[in-house]
Amino acid sequence: GQRSIALGDLREEPWLLPCVGGTCPDSNVVLNACRDAGFEPDVYLDSDDYPALQGMAAAGVGVALIPALATATVRGDVVVRPVRGRAPERRILAAVRAGERDALVDETLEALRTAARAMLSAQPLAA
Numbered sequence: 001g002q003r004s005i006a007l008g009d010l011r012e013e014p015w016l017l018p019c020v021g022g023t024c025p026d027s028n029v030v031l032n033a034c035r036d037a038g039f040e041p042d043v044y045l046d047s048d049d050y051p052a053l054q055g056m057a058a059a060g061v062g063v064a065l066i067p068a069l070a071t072a073t074v075r076g077d078v079v080v081r082p083v084r085g086r087a088p089e090r091r092i093l094a095a096v097r098a099g100e101r102d103a104l105v106d107e108t109l110e111a112l113r114t115a116a117r118a119m120l121s122a123q124p125l126a127a
Contacts, residue, residue, distance in 0.1 A: 007033055008037040008038055008039065012042075014063070015063060015064070016043075016056050017043050018064070019048050027046065029065075029088045030088070058075055092116075094109055
């Protein structure tokens with residue numbers, strides 16, 4: 001399997017944050033995970049585009065913590081490793097209109113549930 005990495009081992013690296021301005025829930029997950037590991041990340045840049053973050057990591061600009069959902073297509077020049085210890089978590093919710101729903105909405109929600117169950121064994125990864 002892949003060698004895991006502790007976030008604390010990356011304390012001296014420049015960090016690439018998801019979400020411009022670092023104010024979205026994904027950025028908060030990264031910031032809080034780093035703080036829980038005992039350091040404040042040195043944020044070099046941010047982007048709301050996970051493939052762009054992979055490109056920046058591949059170019060040696062910095063390191064990024066990306067969710068498993070964003071690793072469906074990982075560049076060949078990016079090293080992806082599981083996070084050692086307590087892995088950061090985020091919640092993803094589906095919002096639908098209250099009241100009667102049609103079959104397509106129900107099918108979509110069931111597809112999302114199926115995909116989520118399939119990913120439960122995946123760990124968040126560091127790039």
